[in-house]
Every structure is written in C-alpha cells, then in structure tokens.
Amino acid sequence: MRKSLLALTLMSMSVSSNVAFAQQQRGTAEEQKACTRDAQKFCRPVLDQGDFTVLACLKENRSKISAACNQVLKSNGQ
Numbered sequence: 001m002r003k004s005l006l007a008l009t010l011m012s013m014s015v016s017s018n019v020a021f022a023q024q025q026r027g028t029a030e031e032q033k034a035c036t037r038d039a040q041k042f043c044r045p046v047l048d049q050g051d052f053t054v055l056a057c058l059k060e061n062r063s064k065i066s067a068a069c070n071q072v073l074k075s076n077g078q
Contacts, residue, residue, distance in 0.1 A: 025074070035069040 042064060043057035058065060059078060
C-alpha cells in the first residue's frame with residue numbers, strides 16, 4: 001500500500017485549496033511511477049517519515065536515481 005501512497009512533494013507549495021495541495025504532494029501518476037522504484041531502492045528506511053524526507057533522500061541520491069525520476073525532480077524545480 002505504501003507504494004501507491006508514496007507521496008513526493010514535487011511542485012511548488014503555493015496552492016489555493018486543500019484539494020489542490022493534496023494532489024500536488026502526490027504528483028501525477030506518471031511522476032509517482034517514475035520515482036517509486038528509486039524511492040523503494042534508495043529511501044526504504046525513510047519511506048514512513050514523510051514526503052519531505054523522501055524527497056530529500058531522492059535528492060541526496062540524485063546520481064544514483066533513474067533518468068526518469070531525475071527528470072521529474074528537475075521539471076518540478078527540485
């Protein structure tokens with residue numbers, strides 16, 4: 001279940017409603033798919049510690065993550 005709920009904070013934090021904020025934190029299905037495997041591989045110990053921690057972990061492992069996940073981070077200003 002964690003795989004499908006893996007939420008990456010990939011977009012700017014300025015939103016006008018809680019619904020938009022929730023959608024933003026999760027990213028699109030394509031973005032989640034691009035980074036799920038990398039998050040599981042490199043960030044497994046911190047998956048339960050929140051979105052920002054997982055994002056920080058992915059950024060710390062940028063040289064190891066897939067090109068697709070790296071592109072998701074870049075396209076969202078990370």
